[in-house]
Amino acid sequence: MSFFRINNLKKSFYDLQALAGVSFEVKEGEILGLIGPNGSGKTTLFNCVTGMLKVSGGEVFFRSREVTNYKPHSLYKLGVGRTFQLVQLFPEMTVMENMLMAIQESQGSIWTRLFSIGEEENRRKALELLEFLDILHLKDQIAENLSYGQQKLLDLGMVLMSDPELVLLDEPLAGVNPSLANNILKRISELNGRDKTFLIIEHNMEAVMDIASRIVVLDHGEKIAQGRPERIQEDELVLEAYFGG
DSSP states (O other): OOSEEEEEEEEEETTEEEEEEEEEEEOTTOEEEEEOSTTSSHHHHHHHHTTSSOOSEEEEEETTEEOTTOOHHHHHHHTEEEOOSSOOOOTTSBHHHHHHHHTGGGSOSHHHHHTTTTHHHHHHHHHHHHHHTTOGGGTTSBGGGSOHHHHHHHHHHHHHTTOOSEEEEESTTTTOOHHHHHHHHHHHHHHHHTTOEEEEEOSOHHHHHHHOSEEEEEETTEEEEEEOHHHHTTOHHHHHHHHOO
16 A cells, blocks of 8 residues: 555646656655755645645545645644644744644544543643653743744644654754754654654755655756665766756
């Protein structure tokens, strides 16, 4: 059974073709890196597969079920979580309040939320995740007062509250100092060791080559290479896309 598959995905903005028939598969339990120069279509692809943008052509499958153009909240309920380049937090709420808000969308009916069914369980889960991410000591801090790296960790924690099977991370290390970046990478590796599957966009080439088992490379909306990190580092098309030859 296919876990997550993108087939001939296309996206056009008027006369600009941002994705020109991209196809690849994410295997269950792996970390797949998605790389490419600026403007290559990486974030557009994320936006298409998570329902933020309507695709112009092609299909998306999750566990062999076609989910093309599913709304973000529908994918969320199926087990697909996603972060953005810029963190998506409730800046004036505390860290704990952000974690609890993140779970609301997957909690079923409005009656469940109105009568706080499962609130104690949600708090326990939030505390466990905050401890795992090394930010438990910040649980009562206002989110906008955290460092950017801490906000990235909180953003990841919020995605994990729904226990997604597939996590899409859009530049999780961007703007983060080396110490916190290493912490984020460590947590991703540990989660992957617990059978969590990741698709990661990342410009930190050293980091993505270290953490990913396979790499897909985009350039001008097309897939130009895929394979193990050591192969990608020597691929002539990839080198030309990044360095011009």
